[in-house]
Amino acid sequence: MKNLERLFNPKSVAIIGASPKEKTVGFGLAQNILTGIKERKIFFVNPNQKLVLGIETYEKLTDIDEIIDLAVIAVPAPYVLAVIDDCIQKKVGGIIIVSAGFSEVGKEGLILQEQILARVKKFPEIPTLGPNCLGAVITKNKLNASFAPGTPEEGKIAFLSQSGALLDVVIDGVEKLGVSSAVSYGNAADIGLTDLVEWFAEDEATKVLALYVEAITDGKKFMEVASKVTKIKPIVAIKAGKFEAGVKAVQSHTGSMAGDYQTYKAVFKQVGIIEADSIEEWIDISKLLAWQPSCGNSFAIVTNGGGCGVMAADYCKVEGINLAKLEQKTIDKISASPYMCPHWSKSNPLDIVGDASSERYRVSVEEVLNQKDIEGLIVIQTPQIMTDPDENAKIIVELKKKFPKKPIICFFLGGKMSDEAIMLLEENHIPNYSDLKRGIIAIKALIK
Amino acid sequence: MELVDFNVAKKLLSDYKINFPKTFFVSNGHDAETASQVVKYPIFLKIYGKNILHRTEHGGVTEIKDKNDLLLEFSKMMNIKGVEGVLIQEKVLGKSLIVGMKRDAQFGPVIMVGIGGIFTEIMKDFVLRVAPVSEADALKMMSELKGYAYLCGQRDKKTINFAEVAKIIAKISDLSIKEKQINEIDLNPVISDEKNALAVDYKFLI
Numbered sequence: 001m002k003n004l005e006r007l008f009n010p011k012s013v014a015i016i017g018a019s020p021k022e023k024t025v026g027f028g029l030a031q032n033i034l035t036g037i038k039e040r041k042i043f044f045v046n047p048n049q050k051l052v053l054g055i056e057t058y059e060k061l062t063d064i065d066e067i068i069d070l071a072v073i074a075v076p077a078p079y080v081l082a083v084i085d086d087c088i089q090k091k092v093g094g095i096i097i098v099s100a101g102f103s104e105v106g107k108e109g110l111i112l113q114e115q116i117l118a119r120v121k122k123f124p125e126i127p128t129l130g131p132n133c134l135g136a137v138i139t140k141n142k143l144n145a146s147f148a149p150g151t152p153e154e155g156k157i158a159f160l161s162q163s164g165a166l167l168d169v170v171i172d173g174v175e176k177l178g179v180s181s182a183v184s185y186g187n188a189a190d191i192g193l194t195d196l197v198e199w200f201a202e203d204e205a206t207k208v209l210a211l212y213v214e215a216i217t218d219g220k221k222f223m224e225v226a227s228k229v230t231k232i233k234p235i236v237a238i239k240a241g242k243f244e245a246g247v248k249a250v251q252s253h254t255g256s257m258a259g260d261y262q263t264y265k266a267v268f269k270q271v272g273i274i275e276a277d278s279i280e281e282w283i284d285i286s287k288l289l290a291w292q293p294s295c296g297n298s299f300a301i302v303t304n305g306g307g308c309g310v311m312a313a314d315y316c317k318v319e320g321i322n323l324a325k326l327e328q329k330t331i332d333k334i335s336a337s338p339y340m341c342p343h344w345s346k347s348n349p350l351d352i353v354g355d356a357s358s359e360r361y362r363v364s365v366e367e368v369l370n371q372k373d374i375e376g377l378i379v380i381q382t383p384q385i386m387t388d389p390d391e392n393a394k395i396i397v398e399l400k401k402k403f404p405k406k407p408i409i410c411f412f413l414g415g416k417m418s419d420e421a422i423m424l425l426e427e428n429h430i431p432n433y434s435d436l437k438r439g440i441i442a443i444k445a446l447i448k
Numbered sequence: 449m450e451l452v453d454f455n456v457a458k459k460l461l462s463d464y465k466i467n468f469p470k471t472f473f474v475s476n477g478h479d480a481e482t483a484s485q486v487v488k489y490p491i492f493l494k495i496y497g498k499n500i501l502h503r504t505e506h507g508g509v510t511e512i513k514d515k516n517d518l519l520l521e522f523s524k525m526m527n528i529k530g531v532e533g534v535l536i537q538e539k540v541l542g543k544s545l546i547v548g549m550k551r552d553a554q555f556g557p558v559i560m561v562g563i564g565g566i567f568t569e570i571m572k573d574f575v576l577r578v579a580p581v582s583e584a585d586a587l588k589m590m591s592e593l594k595g596y597a598y599l600c601g602q603r604d605k606k607t608i609n610f611a612e613v614a615k616i617i618a619k620i621s622d623l624s625i626k627e628k629q630i631n632e633i634d635l636n637p638v639i640s641d642e643k644n645a646l647a648v649d650y651k652f653l654i
Binding site: 215216217218219220223252253254255257260262263265266270 | 501546548549550552553554555556558560562568569572574575576577578632633634636651653
């Protein structure tokens with residue numbers, strides 16, 4: 001396994017190509033790296049600028065007297081090789097090449113990239129990320145060595161993506177999600193997806209690995225690593241490039257059916273990777289796995305809307321999620337509550353009727369969670385005139401603390417009436433989904 | 449990619465102990481008559497040519513009930529463009545599956561099992577698994593087919609011999625790992641009844 005400790009937890013960082021010009025990569029990198037100013041020494045290298053964000057620059061990396069753990073390179077492609085040589089001379093602990101203009105632009109770029117690769121391969125103690133990548137964010141280390149549009153909150157998901165732009169989407173789009181790390185590996189000249197999966201499998205801050213995959217270039221090794229990792233941490237992957245451009249003329253039946261994507265699908269399934277179908281699903285599943293414990297296949301649904309309960313039960317059926325039978329004891333206890341109306345459903349889904357007060361939610365949620373063979377709970381709330389979303393959310397948060405091993409997934413449906421309630425739920429890592437089907441697809445991944 | 453020679457393909461199956469029905473490659477009438485005496489009627493005549501991948505599209509498969517029709521059908525087939533010879537094969541009864549392999553540049557041999565016959569490509573009911581595939585893996589693959597109930601004989605009480613088909617799948621996996629020159633394999637159909645499973649037609653592409 002490649003040792004990425006100095007790369008991802010550096011005591012000192014140099015940004016080569018840091019820039020004072022706003023809306024440039026060099027500026028973004030400088031601004032982001034300064035969020036970790038208390039954690040490490042930061043140096044900016046730029047021969048053409050004296051000051052970047054108020055910090056004096058160095059003309060060359062080798063002018064810096066101190067040890068440099070991480071060197072981030074953001075100079076134009078033709079100058080990268082010379083900077084790499086400086087990095088080698090300086091014995092840096094890791095390199096991130098943000099610069100673009102390599103294999104992704106054609107033959108000349110590929111030649112440059114191969115020159116770089118040949119150089120860094122001679123120094124296995126200097127792991128190199130990129131080129132053509134967004135960089136790396138490691139929240140627990142307060143490291144933002146990227147030009148992402150912000151710094152994500154600390155969390156349990158490691159996003160490992162060939163595409164940097166998709167990481168921007170995650171970082172900008174899902175504020176409260178929380179990530180342990182967001183790493184884009186770009187053209188993967190040295191460090192590849194398999195290396196990152198191996199590394200983050202052992203990272204204590206990471207509970208879920210979320211991968212964006214275009215192509216895997218070390219198939220056998222990837223399968224070997226991934227099948228070990230999925231036994232300890234879930235991997236959720238989204239695959240791009242599903243359809244081949246050309247169709248070969250002479251093929252067997254097997255050849256025509258076992259296309260590249262079909263093969264990837266088989267590989268994912270074989271090694272235990274959960275495949276997501278869209279960005280939304282990718283995040284939905286990752287969020288649920290990060291926030292709630294996995295459980296056995298036995299769920300209950302509590303709802304104040306009969307129709308939504310039926311729909312949820314339908315989706316559960318389609319996804320193979322089992323709904324438990326309510327024990328008589330559970331039914332009796334719920335019925336005994338002075339808050340419960342006599343015509344509640346007395347079966348699973350538990351329809352506690354449209355006029356359900358928060359107390360009705362409390363007694364039904366609590367008693368359902370008390371029933372031993374019910375391992376997970378779906379709570380649906382439709383916004384009716386007598387509904388109190390904030391109070392309902394408070395009760396759910398409270399009961400979640402009482403039953404930490406049983407996952408709770410909420411569907412506070414509708415709009416603005418539940419905004420604050422949803423915020424409270426999600427701050428407490430109880431995921432809320434705005435659509436039944438979306439959430440229930442995610443729940444499937446939670447089942448052991 | 450091109451088709452490996454019929455006799456080489458047949459030898460590969462024998463080497464890896466994959467069972468197939470009695471089949472003879474003949475290119476003249478005299479040999480055809482000799483072969484038909486060894487194979488019991490009804491028999492199948494199938495055209496063979498290195499560039500013929502889908503013989504039914506060329507009208508190249510005929511069932512013959514008795515020897516009166518043999519020579520006429522044989523000579524008709526020999527006149528089809530690209531035909532190098534004719535296969536004379538005993539008729540096998542049972543349900544059709546397809547077992548195959550495609551060598552993937554990244555993951556190595558990918559093994560396939562699917563529901564065979566005319567629906568193979570229309571229904572696209574198949575399961576893939578990267579080699580090595582054990583017999584236990586192969587059984588699991590078959591159980592994942594949409595048409596699994598059909599193979600179990602849910603409607604017609606006629607089941608296939610899953611263990612024998614699983615053996616073929618595992619052997620194709622083994623063969624694919626060892627014979628690196630082979631890029632794609634089609635055993636199409638593999639016909640199985642309660643007792644046996646036979647690779648009735650086979651294609652190896654190099």
